[in-house]
Amino acid sequence: MARKNNSMNATTHEAPAPITHWSGNFDKTQAHRPGGLLMAALVQCASERGQSMHEMAEAIGYSYPYLNLLIAGTRRVDQISDDFAQACALYLRVPRMTVLQLAGRIRPQDLFEPDLFHARALEPAMRFVAEDIMWGHLLTAELRASKAETQYCIVKLYEAATGKTLLPMELQARTLAREVHAMKRQLVKRRAALKRTQDSTAN
Numbered sequence: 001m002a003r004k005n006n007s008m009n010a011t012t013h014e015a016p017a018p019i020t021h022w023s024g025n026f027d028k029t030q031a032h033r034p035g036g037l038l039m040a041a042l043v044q045c046a047s048e049r050g051q052s053m054h055e056m057a058e059a060i061g062y063s064y065p066y067l068n069l070l071i072a073g074t075r076r077v078d079q080i081s082d083d084f085a086q087a088c089a090l091y092l093r094v095p096r097m098t099v100l101q102l103a104g105r106i107r108p109q110d111l112f113e114p115d116l117f118h119a120r121a122l123e124p125a126m127r128f129v130a131e132d133i134m135w136g137h138l139l140t141a142e143l144r145a146s147k148a149e150t151q152y153c154i155v156k157l158y159e160a161a162t163g164k165t166l167l168p169m170e171l172q173a174r175t176l177a178r179e180v181h182a183m184k185r186q187l188v189k190r191r192a193a194l195k196r197t198q199d200s201t202a203n
Contacts, residue, residue, distance in 0.1 A: 022092040023048055034073020038080075038088065038102040042067075045092055060091045078104035122148055125155045125166035135161070 022045040031040035046056035057064040062084060069075040080088075080103050089096040100106045126144065130136045135158060143154060155166055 020049060022094065030071065033071060034077075035071040036077055036102070036104065038077050038099060038104075039067075039071045041092060041102055042088065043071075056091075060087045062087065080105070121167055122151045122155065126151055128166055129155060129158045132158075132162075 022041060025044050026037060026040035027043040027047065028040075030043045031037060033039070042056060042060070043053075046053065051059065053067070054064050057067050060067070066075075070077050070080070085096055085099045085103065085105070088099045092099065097106070126139075130139050130144065139154070143150070146154075152167075158164070159166060
């Protein structure tokens, strides 16, 4: 009878709550400390999951003292290792590229072709948005005279809202990775074929 009760009790245990994704918000206090946005994201994510700093460090797989050095600015966040960036990406459940941006190891403009912010590409796109009956009236004089980066953001938001394409398509990182991988495979095959030809000629 006792075994039955234990069995019944076992079946009534609640399943552990699933690990939630990071909301995308930042701990405001931490964001202004030397650790910057990456540490602010980690602290916020830990808070959303009800974890202490020690529990967060354990979940990431790095020691709490190491995280403290990053938070305090004793160790530079923009010099984190690839392994730590990957661990943070897994913890936050975001792409590693996002972690590298938060850490300051790469800048947003590094993801775009060099001439993407050039006025020649943005001016006609901004004019198109300004002449749109539904959206044009939202462009204030301040927005029309804003920096290229801001104008780029406006145009991309317009593209997302309307489904239209006004700026040249950026090279997608995932597509590029596939292309590079395919090229490497072809190169390996060609080298192997060349080696076979050389070996047969030598014999």
